[in-house]
Amino acid sequence: MKTVNYIKIEIPSKSTNEGLARSIAACFAAQLDPTLEEIGDIKTAVSEAVTNSIVHAYPDEIGKISIRGRIFDDNTLEIVVQDWGRGIKDIEQAMEPMFTTGGDDRSGMGFTIMESFMDKLKVKSAEGKGTTVTMRRRLSFRTGTKR
Amino acid sequence: MKITTEFRRGRLTVWLHGELDHHAAKEVIGTICDEIDECLPSSCILDFKGVGFMDSSGIAVILKTYKRMRELNGSLLILNASKQVMRVLEMSGIGKFIGMEEINA
Numbered sequence: 360m361k362t363v364n365y366i367k368i369e370i371p372s373k374s375t376n377e378g379l380a381r382s383i384a385a386c387f388a389a390q391l392d393p394t395l396e397e398i399g400d401i402k403t404a405v406s407e408a409v410t411n412s413i414v415h416a417y418p419d420e421i422g423k424i425s426i427r428g429r430i431f432d433d434n435t436l437e438i439v440v441q442d443w444g445r446g447i448k449d450i451e452q453a454m455e456p457m458f459t460t461g462g463d464d465r466s467g468m469g470f471t472i473m474e475s476f477m478d479k480l481k482v483k484s485a486e487g488k489g490t491t492v493t494m495r496r497r498l499s500f501r502t503g504t505k506r
Numbered sequence: 507m508k509i510t511t512e513f514r515r516g517r518l519t520v521w522l523h524g525e526l527d528h529h530a531a532k533e534v535i536g537t538i539c540d541e542i543d544e545c546l547p548s549s550c551i552l553d554f555k556g557v558g559f560m561d562s563s564g565i566a567v568i569l570k571t572y573k574r575m576r577e578l579n580g581s582l583l584i585l586n587a588s589k590q591v592m593r594v595l596e597m598s599g600i601g602k603f604i605g606m607e608e609i610n611a
Contacts, residue, residue: 374529381559399559399590406561410528456597464531466565472597 360431364390367427370409372417372442380409380426387428388436391498400476401436401496407469408440408492414461416444416490435497443489450482508556509537518547523556531563535570542571548580555586564591565598572604583607 366387370376381402388401405426412424427439447453453460454474459467474480477494484490507524520538524530542550550571554560568584575582584606587595595601 374527377527377529378525396589396593399593402559403561403590403594406527406559410561410563414528463570464535464563464566465528466562466569466598468562468565468594468598472562472594475597476593 360433360435362429363432364430365428367425369423369425372413372420372422372424372444374410374413376424377406377409377413380424381406384426384428384438387430388498391430391434391436392501393498394501397496397498401438404473404476404494404496405438405440407473408438408494411469411492412440412442412444412490414465415447416442418445433497434500435495437493437495439491439493441489441491446486446488447482447484447490448486450484454482507534509534511537511541513541513545513547516548517551518542518545518549519551519553521553521556525559526557526564526567527559527561528563531567534567538567538571539574542574542578546578547575548578549583550575550580551583551585553585554588554591557588557591560591560594562594562598564594565600568595568600568604569598572600581605 384405385398385402422444425441429437452458454470456471457467459465473494477496479495481493507530510521512519518541572582582604586608
């Protein structure tokens with residue numbers, strides 16, 4: 360697969376940036392001519408990943424979050440959200456639906472949504488070093504559209 | 507996120523406007539719980555007509571509201587959730603125990 364376009368941005372882990380991050384991802388994905396539903400799914404998945412970094416990676420400080428996007432020549436979008444925060448102790452447990460170490464203002468559905476809304480989800484994490492979430496979604500080719 | 511509320515004949519209606527994410531959720535939960543504590547409604551309606559985007563933070567908002575209403579033996583109804591909001595809600599299974607309707611789509 361050949362990369363046809365990419366984007367790299369870095370944001371501080373402030374909750375005001377959640378909206379910014381998912382909007383940038385949606386704008387980047389727009390060149391693949393996604394459906395409204397596809398755009399909604401991508402925005403939701405990115406929002407979950409970035410929120411995880413803000414809430415769990417840097418609970419008591421403002422840290423760095425990197426968001427990288429790539430578009431491959433088979434109409435696949437890849438989004439990588441990386442932080443250098445606390446890391447996840449038990450990834451398997453963290454990915455269980457309804458599991459959360461957050462308070463009752465968190466639902467524990469973040470990873471479940473990322474997994475369901477994207478085709479592929481890979482989570483790499485080391486305690487004290489940070490977490491990298493890689494997500495891919497192949498978008499539908501719509502009839503009558505040219506790449 | 508903008509929140510407007512109305513309390514009439516035992517029913518508390520909450521209109522949400524904007525994007526419901528983690529950034530907005532704390533304030534939304536706070537406002538809804540304050541209103542419920544003050545009005546002690548027998549039913550609560552969360553109207554999502556003005557919500558253009560919601561992530562899993564919204565699930566927590568709805569669950570928290572549901573718990574508060576259940577403590578009062580009251581009911582909760584979700585109104586006018588968009589397709590995107592419904593997709594997130596479906597993941598949570600919330601529809602099995604909370605009513606959802608579309609009124610003015």
